[in-house]
Amino acid sequence: MSTALLDYLLQNEPSFRKARLPALYSDFRSQRTLNPDGYQANISAWRHALASIARSGLAPASKSSTTPDLLVLDCDERLVRALESKQYGRPLALGAVFAEALSAKEIIALNDFLTSKQSVYHRAWTIASPWALAAWTLRQLGVADVFGARGDKVPTGRFVVLANLEAAAKEFVDRTGQLTSRFERTFTKTQFSRVFGDQLVEGRTLSATDVDVLLRFLERDKGLVMYDGKTVKIRGPDDDREGRVSEEDASIAQLKELLGYLTHQTGVLSRRVDELAEAAKQAVAKKNRVAALAALKSKKLAESTLAARFNTLSQLEETAGKIQQAADNVALVRVMESSGEALKRLNAAVGGAEGVEGVVERLRGQIETADEVNVILADAESAGGVVVDEGEIDDELAVMEREEREKEEKERKKVEEEKKNVDDEKRSAEAEEVRKRLEAAGTVPENQKKAEKQKDGDAVVEAEADDAAEELSRMTLEETKEAEPQLAA
Numbered sequence: 001m002s003t004a005l006l007d008y009l010l011q012n013e014p015s016f017r018k019a020r021l022p023a024l025y026s027d028f029r030s031q032r033t034l035n036p037d038g039y040q041a042n043i044s045a046w047r048h049a050l051a052s053i054a055r056s057g058l059a060p061a062s063k064s065s066t067t068p069d070l071l072v073l074d075c076d077e078r079l080v081r082a083l084e085s086k087q088y089g090r091p092l093a094l095g096a097v098f099a100e101a102l103s104a105k106e107i108i109a110l111n112d113f114l115t116s117k118q119s120v121y122h123r124a125w126t127i128a129s130p131w132a133l134a135a136w137t138l139r140q141l142g143v144a145d146v147f148g149a150r151g152d153k154v155p156t157g158r159f160v161v162l163a164n165l166e167a168a169a170k171e172f173v174d175r176t177g178q179l180t181s182r183f184e185r186t187f188t189k190t191q192f193s194r195v196f197g198d199q200l201v202e203g204r205t206l207s208a209t210d211v212d213v214l215l216r217f218l219e220r221d222k223g224l225v226m227y228d229g230k231t232v233k234i235r236g237p238d239d240d241r242e243g244r245v246s247e248e249d250a251s252i253a254q255l256k257e258l259l260g261y262l263t264h265q266t267g268v269l270s271r272r273v274d275e276l277a278e279a280a281k282q283a284v285a286k287k288n289r290v291a292a293l294a295a296l297k298s299k300k301l302a303e304s305t306l307a308a309r310f311n312t313l314s315q316l317e318e319t320a321g322k323i324q325q326a327a328d329n330v331a332l333v334r335v336m337e338s339s340g341e342a343l344k345r346l347n348a349a350v351g352g353a354e355g356v357e358g359v360v361e362r363l364r365g366q367i368e369t370a371d372e373v374n375v376i377l378a379d380a381e382s383a384g385g386v387v388v389d390e391g392e393i394d395d396e397l398a399v400m401e402r403e404e405r406e407k408e409e410k411e412r413k414k415v416e417e418e419k420k421n422v423d424d425e426k427r428s429a430e431a432e433e434v435r436k437r438l439e440a441a442g443t444v445p446e447n448q449k450k451a452e453k454q455k456d457g458d459a460v461v462e463a464e465a466d467d468a469a470e471e472l473s474r475m476t477l478e479e480t481k482e483a484e485p486q487l488a489a
Helices: 006-010 019-024 028-034 037-058 077-082 094-103 111-116 128-139 162-176 189-196 208-221 247-285 288-350 352-383 390-442 448-452 458-488
Strands: 072-075 108-111 155-162 186-188 226-229 231-234
Touching: 006 037, 006 111, 019 037, 028 037, 037 072, 037 094, 037 155, 037 162, 072 077, 072 208, 094 108, 108 111, 111 155, 111 208, 155 162, 162 208, 186 189, 186 247, 189 208, 189 247, 208 226, 231 247, 247 288, 288 352
Parallel strands: none
Antiparallel strands: 072 155, 108 155, 186 231, 226 231
């Protein structure tokens, strides 16, 4: 008995805690009526667990399968044994979990999924039969599991897990959003599987069955691709919802696959040429002439094949470029055609050139009429208007000019007075500076003392300042004369 699956669930599923294992592994079917909330919590935990088991690739698979399915769950007795716990045994209500999931279309039988023409999201409005109503009533009362609809027996078969499928489809949309040209959006089924097989489920690769299921889901249920069993085309904004894969799409897909194959072959041949060249060098170093000749011969053959492959690849790439250009031209013509139709409708809406000319002429006529009305009204006002006395206007203007001159004169006198005050303050400061210099020299003339008492008169202050300056100059000359004999001695 292996516990790998249970260990995986304990590590990756929040609902699978050790404290909850006794409830999850018990036969909780009776809680459907006794404890509906607990019943739904256990059902939900197991549904998430089954989706996680399938996505992990750890679920038991058939021996013929080389790659485990990620979107499809193989269900049989092997799955139940893989989920057995050493402490709690087998999950006793796993059959009820599958029944609930099937009823809610959270899991769908693989064959039904692939062959159904209706979307998995379709819910048919049908009238329930009396037998179905009776069975539902008995199940709600917990009296019996009618017709085997409930039980601990797990169904056998392969089931598509819708949650995993939706997650893969979302990842597909995210990864293909930048593909714009028709060439980029077209693939063969093989190329589609090679490009997207390892990108949609993290760390895992989709099996062939997974790819079939995914393409069916994207084409029928999501409307994201067009698929005919061989060619896959991602729908663009201009593609019709009911459109089908065309012959041009099939040709583009085959061309892309051939380009991919030749690119791979050129890589292989290039490595082969390098290996043979190295083998020839080693044979020469070992004096093995026969091996060297064989390696060089094989190298020449490989180079010839490589050149042919490159030539073919170049031609195919040129063809692919022309196809892309032609597809772009088709799209351009369609846009121009739709734009022309839109412009035609707009021109028709305005009435064409003649209609516009008529509108403009009518507008001009109305404007001229309005001008004539204005002229008539102006003449009427002039005829019955008030006579203006020009002399009164002149007198009023003279008064305003005189007031303006008086205002300017007041402003001028104010400025002159402020200037005079500034000059007086400046002269006073100069006189004070002279007095301080005289005090520093030790002699303060009598007239300087008078100046301190008569600071009010501007002329007196200026005269006394001049006298003080002359006295200071005289004292300086006398001191110089007294100092000359001493220097001579």
